[in-house]
Amino acid sequence: xxxxxxxxxxxxxxxxxxxxxxxxxxxxxxxxxxxxxxxxxxxxxxxxxxxxxxxxxxxxxxxxxxxxxxxxxxxxxxxxxxxxxxxxxxxxxxxxxxxxxxxxxxxxxxxxxxxxxxxxxxxxxxxxxxxxxxxxxxxxxxxxxxxxxxxxxxxxxxxxxxxxxxxxxxxxxxxxxxxxxxxxxxxxxxxxxxxxxxxxxxxxxxxxxxxxxxxxxxxxxxxxxxxxxxxxxxxxxxxxxxxxxxxxxxxxxxxxxxxxxxxxxxxxxxxxxxxxxxxxxxxxxxxxxxxxxxxxxxxxxxxxxxx
Amino acid sequence: xxxxxxxxxxxxxxxxxxxxxxxxxxxxxxxxxxxxxxxxxxxxxxxxxxxxxxxxxxxxxxxxxxxxxxxxxxxxxxxxxxxxxxxxxxxxxxxxxxxxxxxxxxxxxxxxxxxxxxxxxxxxxxxxxxxxxxxxxxxxxxxxxxxxxxxxxxxxxxxxxxxxxxxxxxxxxxxxxxxxxxxxxxxxxxxxxxxxxxxxxxxxxxxxxxxxxxxxxxxxxxxxxxxxxxxxxxxxxxxxxxxxxxxxxxxxxxxxxxxxxxxxxxxxxxxxxxxxxxxxxxxxxxxxxxxx
Numbered sequence: 100x101x102x103x104x105x106x107x108x109x110x111x112x113x114x115x116x117x118x119x120x121x122x123x124x125x126x127x128x129x130x131x132x133x134x135x136x137x138x139x140x141x142x143x144x145x146x147x148x149x150x151x152x153x154x155x156x157x158x159x160x161x162x163x164x165x166x167x168x169x170x171x172x173x174x175x176x177x178x179x180x181x182x183x184x185x186x187x188x189x190x191x192x193x194x195x196x197x198x199x200x201x202x203x204x205x206x207x208x209x210x211x212x213x214x215x216x217x218x219x220x221x222x223x224x225x226x227x228x229x230x231x232x233x234x235x236x237x238x239x240x241x242x243x244x245x246x247x248x249x250x251x252x253x254x255x256x257x258x259x260x261x262x263x264x265x266x267x268x269x270x271x272x273x274x275x276x277x278x279x280x281x282x283x284x285x286x287x288x289x290x291x292x293x294x295x296x297x298x299x300x301x302x303x304x305x306x307x308x309x310x311x312x313x314x315x316x317x318x319x320x321x322x323x324x325x326x327x328x329x330x331x332x333x334x335x336x337x338x339x340x341x342x343x344x345x346x347x348x349x350x351x352x353x354x355x356x357x358x359x360x361x362x363x364x365x366x367x368x369x370x371x372x373x374x375x376x377x378x379x380x381x382x383x384x385x386x387x388x389x390x391x392x393x394x395x396x397x398x399x400x401x402x403x404x405x406x
Numbered sequence: 407x408x409x410x411x412x413x414x415x416x417x418x419x420x421x422x423x424x425x426x427x428x429x430x431x432x433x434x435x436x437x438x439x440x441x442x443x444x445x446x447x448x449x450x451x452x453x454x455x456x457x458x459x460x461x462x463x464x465x466x467x468x469x470x471x472x473x474x475x476x477x478x479x480x481x482x483x484x485x486x487x488x489x490x491x492x493x494x495x496x497x498x499x500x501x502x503x504x505x506x507x508x509x510x511x512x513x514x515x516x517x518x519x520x521x522x523x524x525x526x527x528x529x530x531x532x533x534x535x536x537x538x539x540x541x542x543x544x545x546x547x548x549x550x551x552x553x554x555x556x557x558x559x560x561x562x563x564x565x566x567x568x569x570x571x572x573x574x575x576x577x578x579x580x581x582x583x584x585x586x587x588x589x590x591x592x593x594x595x596x597x598x599x600x601x602x603x604x605x606x607x608x609x610x611x612x613x614x615x616x617x618x619x620x621x622x623x624x625x626x627x628x629x630x631x632x633x634x635x636x637x638x639x640x641x642x643x644x645x646x647x648x649x650x651x652x653x654x655x656x657x658x659x660x661x662x663x664x665x666x667x668x669x670x671x672x673x674x675x676x677x678x679x680x681x682x683x684x685x686x687x688x689x690x691x692x693x694x695x696x697x698x
Binding site for chain 1: 438
């Protein structure tokens with residue numbers, strides 16, 4: 100599970116501020132108090148996020164080891180990435196992870212949410228069942244699947260397959276565990292979105308003889324498109340930042356077969372004394388996130404999506 | 407209509423099934439059941455495993471345990487230091503929830519109620535900083551924490567949780583405060599009550615549902631958090647239940663039964679809270695996904 104460090108589409112309340120007419124001129128004292136109320140937030144935010152974030156940018160241009168100060172090496176760390184086989188392989192694994200995450204959890208969640216949107220009885224119960232894995236800590240989810248797939252005592256033993264130890268299977272397996280942990284979250288959001296579709300559309304389609312699948316394709320999907328696009332964007336960002344399950348289940352192994360950018364960054368920062376290089380990887384990840392999010396926001400404005 | 411306002415309405419009100427839609431049918435129910443089995447089945451097998459002997463797991467990996475081996479739990483409790491881990495987690499959760507609520511509550515109040523000058527840019531800043539991946543600040547933060555003595559302390563970790571959780575919490579509380587009518591505090595203000603007094607006596611009681619949602623999400627996120635905990639705590643004495651469990655699992659790879667028992671000990675407190683308050687949880691989570 101990801102802590103809720105999530106990108107935000109600008110929501111209705113955010114636009115409300117701009118539109119609200121000033122009813123009275125706020126006194127100077129109230130303005131001062133308002134900013135005083137902001138002080139704790141600004142202090143922790145600058146200490147933990149803004150200042151270290153800015154430092155990351157600086158260190159990414161140095162050969163800093165984590166101790167003392169580094170030497171300025173310009174774009175050295177960035178050009179190094181282009182030739183670093185570990186980096187390129189990690190990047191490829193992130194892409195595989197993205198593709199898996201855009202297919203498996205999305206399809207499962209769309210299917211589950213659509214069927215749930217058509218029933219009333221047990222709806223809350225099913226939604227609860229689907230959502231439970233999302234509330235389980237990643238360390239526990241990892242243990243659940245490690246035990247289940249174990250080559251000594253689980254499915255791996257029955258099938259004679261070493262899911263996490265086989266170089267060809269490990270990445271897919273870890274991404275599969277992530278799918279299990281994460282798809283129920285998508286169900287909840289898809290379901291909420293599907294329930295706000297205008298019922299008259301389904302009635303009209305039913306009169307025209309459209310079956311459930313036909314209704315899904317021509318009514319549900321277009322109606323929930325803003326939510327769908329938003330979750331696709333989120334999934335891409337999350338996939339690029341994936342860390343927990345890889346770190347817990349395989350530590351990037353066997354032989355680097357599951358290494359992703361986050362685990363590469365982690366190793367460089369805390370084992371290899373390459374904090375400068377690690378910072379540069381962090382900056383690249385942040386840039387990627389920014390590009391995806393900004394593209395999404397621009398498209399949303401242009402296309403006037405209301406998500 | 408924004409996705410957020412859809413999500414904040416109670417589910418049951420919207421759950422009416424459309425007249426023109428045929429219900430799911432046998433096939434639909436079958437798929438719903440299979441999906442539920444996929445979600446919950448692995449956890450059920452995990453529960454079974456916690457009551458078995460290691461030999462039994464190899465012979466019968468998925469079925470019901472022959473006997474309920476409760477001693478697995480006492481063994482796991484001791485060997486995985488679950489008591490210490492749970493205590494540390496409790497401190498972390500309490501600290502992070504209290505800190506986040508105070509920090510985000512004050513900020514949200516200033517933005518929603520005091521017409522904070524420049525509030526629009528603050529919102530933008532919060533959006534950006536909640537979108538910033540932790541990989542961006544993790545490395546320098548680690549070295550700052552080691553230099554300032556905050557490394558390997560629960561306080562240091564609580565500060566990190568407060569910082570990473572406040573952007574979402576502020577936006578959510580602000581959105582909630584905007585739904586409360588302004589007349590509430592106008593009267594108190596005319597009576598000459600100070601801003602802190604108005605916030606505490608008038609707004610706070612009315613904002614309790616929003617506060618509870620933020621508290622639940624913060625608590626769950628903190629309790630389950632792994633990356634910061636494993637990076638910023640080193641000594642066994644400081645470890646929360648997530649990293650104690652991880653350390654235990656790494657050292658006892660072969661003992662599936664004890665791992666499962668320890669995992670259940672970690673899982674049960676949060677799952678109990680979740681099941682009791684599931685609606686607020688689920689809808690709060692949906693809000694987090696969409697709004698923060």
